[in-house]
Amino acid sequence: MGNSFPLTDAATPLALADKELHVWRAQLDFPPAVLQQMASTLSSDDTGRVERFLITRVRERFIAARGILRQLLGVYLGLDPARLEFCYGPEGKPSLSTIHNSRISFNVSHSGNMALFAVCSGAELGVDIEEVKSDFKGIQIASHFFSEKEIAELAKLPPKRANEAFFECWTAKEAYVKARGQGLSIPLRSFTIGLGYREQFLQDERGRRWGCYALEVTPGFAGAVVAEGEGWRLRHYEWSTGVELEASVPLPK
C-alpha cells in the first residue's frame, strides 16, 4: 500500500496510555486509485451504506473516512484493517465488535474535506467537526435549538464572532450527544455550553461527568471532543504523516 497509508508502516501498534485521548486530523480528498484501495478494505455493511449515497462527493468522502478509520484502528489493534468488525448502538453509533476483545473506543466526524478521529481506551467518547461558513445563519438555528443562555450570549457578540461561536458551541453539543450514543434524541437545548469555552464539564442525568474540549483543528473549522470522565490528556496527530502535532494542541485554561 506504500506511501498512501503511512501508518501501516508503523512497526509497533500505537500505544494508548491510560487517560490519553488521541485526536487524528485527516484530509479526505484522494485520487480515485487511493479511494479504490480504501474501498477494498471496507466490509459488506460499509459498502451497502456506500452504495446508497446519491452524491458522488459525499460517497467518496464516506469511503475515505471509513478507510482511514479502519487503517487507524488497525494500527492501534495491530490488525489488518479489512478484518476489523464493527457493531452499532441503538442510535447507530459504531463501536468495535466484541470479537476484538478491546477496550478501545473511537468516534469519527467529517465536514467538508476534513475529518477527525478520536480514540481512547475504556470510556465513551464523541467528536465533531464543522466547517465554519461565514454566510451561515447560525443564530437562526441557535434560536431553534440552543438553550436560552446560549442564545442570549450569542446575541451579544458581533456577527462574525457570533458565527464562530455558534460553530464552537454546535460542535461541542454534537460531540456530547455523540459521546452519549443517543444521537439527536437528546434535546440540544437541554444543556448549556459556555461560549468561548476551552474545556468544560457536563453532567448527565445519572450524575456522570463528561469532559468537553474545544479543538483548534485548522483555520476555517471548529471542532470538539467529549469523553466520559475527567482529567483527559489530549494528543493530536496528523494522519497523513503520523506525526504528533504540538502546535495545535489546545491549551486548557
Next chain:
Amino acid sequence: MFEEVIDRRVARNESLGVQPPVQIRLSLEGEVEIGPLRAALQKIAERSGRPRESFQHSNGDGNGNGTAARAVRIPWQEHDLRGLPKDQARKWISSFLETDGLQGISGERFPQMRWALLLTDQKECELIWSLHPALCDRVDMQRHIAELEAACRSEIRIIERPIERPVRPQTRKPEEAEGAIRATQDESVQDNRAEKELIAIWETVLNTKPVKATDDFFDLGGHSLLAARLLARIEDALGVELPLASLLEAPTIRGQAQLVRKYRGKVELEDYDKKPHKIVQQLPFFFLGGDPTFRPLSQRLSELREFHSLGLRASLIGKLKDQGSLESIAEQFVQSIRERRPEGPYMLGGWCAHGLLAYEIARQLQAQGQKVAQLLLLETVNPVRMKQYSGWKRTIARTQLKLHLLKFEYAYLQQLNSTQTRSYIAGRTAQKVARLRQSLRRVLKATKFYPELEEASAGNPLDTLYAASAKYHPRPYRGPVVLIRSTKRTFGFGHVLDLGWSEVLGPNLEICETPGNHYTIYMEPNVNALANKMDLCLRKAEAAAVAPRNNH
C-alpha cells in the same frame, strides 16, 4: 353544512386551492356589541368544519368563559376609521376591499372565510365577510343575518353582495365510494402540498437538485447541522416544529410530509376533538401601524389570530399633550387598547419606529399593573445605541436603506392594481413636494410665504412618530421581547444583530430572523414567513402566559 360542500369537492379531487374571495358587505346599525358578534361569527365558522391547522395545543386549565375562549379563533380584523372624514373613510374601505380581494382565500384551510369589522361611526359599522367561492352558493345569508342580529342586537342590512363567480363544474363519482375516498384523498391532497413545499426547502438546504420525495436525507449528504437548518426552515415555512430526531424516524420528504400532517393533526385532535374545554385562550394581537402597506401582513395575521391594527391618525396628534414625546403618543394608544381589552395579558408589536411605540405602550401597560405576554419588535432600533455609532457609518446605512426602500416600493407596487398604484404614487409625490417646500422654507426662512406649512407638517402622523422616536430613550422593561430581524441588512448599525437591545433587555430578549430586507420582510413573497414566525412567537407566549394560571 360548509364542511359537506368542501369535503365533497375534495373527494372529487378538485383542487380547491386559493381563490379570490366573494366579499359580502354588511352594515350594522346601532351600538354593536363586538363580543357577542364575534361569538356568533365563531359559531358560523365552526360549522364550516374542522379547526384550523396551526392552532396550538397547550396544557392550560379549563377556561371558565367558553365563549370568550372560542370567540378569538376566527380570522378577524378590526379597523377603527372613526377619526377619518367620510370621503377618506370611503376611499379607505374601497381600497381595503381591493386588497382583501387580491388576498386569496384557501379552500383547504378552515374556516374558509374571514371577517373585518370597520368602525366607521359611533352608531354604525361595516362588516366585510369574505368567503371562498365554493361556499357562496350554499350560504343562507338571510339565516345568518338573523343569527347575527339576534346576537349583537343591531340591525343588519346587506350593502353589497357581488355577483357570484360560477363554481367549477363537478364531475360525478359513484356515491358509495365517496365516503371512503374522502378521507384518504383529503390526506393525500394535504401531503402533496406539503411535499412540494418540502422539496423546495430540501433543495435549498442540501444545495442539490433535483430531490425526489423518496430520497433519504442522509443519503443526500445530510448531517445533523443541515438537519437543524432544515427543520428551522420548515418551522418558518410551515409553522410546524419538528424535533431533530424526527429526521431519523422519517428521513424522506414523503415521510416528513406525513409527519407534518401528524404533528398538525395531533395539535388539532388534542385541542379540539378530544378536549374541547382545554383550549388555550388565544390572545388578541395589537399591531401598531395602520398604514396600507401593512395590509398583506394584517391579512395573513388575521387569518391566524384575532388581530387589531392601530394606526397613528392625524386626529390623534391634535389630542397629544406633548407632540414631541413618544410617551405621550403611547398614552393615547394605551387608552384605546384598554378600551378594547380592559385587562391583560396583552400582546403587541410593530415595525421599525412603530415597534418603539409598541415598546413604550407595553412599558406603560406594565406600569399600570397589566401583564404583557409578548412584545414583537420588527426591525426596531434602540435609538440611544444607534446614536453612539459613528456618523459616516450611519450615512452609508441610510443610503443603503434608501436602496432597500426602492426595492420595497417596487415589491409593493407589484401588489397593487392600477387605481391603487396611481393613488400611492400621488401620495408619495405629495409627500416629496411637501418635504421640498418645507426645506425650501427653512432655507429661505420665509415663514410668511408658506404659513400653512407649519400646520401641515405638525399634522403628519408618521413624521411626528419618527421625530418622537429619534428622541426616545427606552426605559427598562421587564417582559418577553422578540426582535425579528431581516436577513438582508444594511451596513453599520443595521448589521448589529440585536440592534442595541441586549443591554436594555438582557435575557428577556429573543432574536429571530425572517427573509427580506428592512422593508420587504412584510411584502410578498416574504410576508407569509413573517406572519408564521410572528404567530409562532405569539403562540409560545400564549402557552407560557396561560399555563401557570388562568385569568378567567
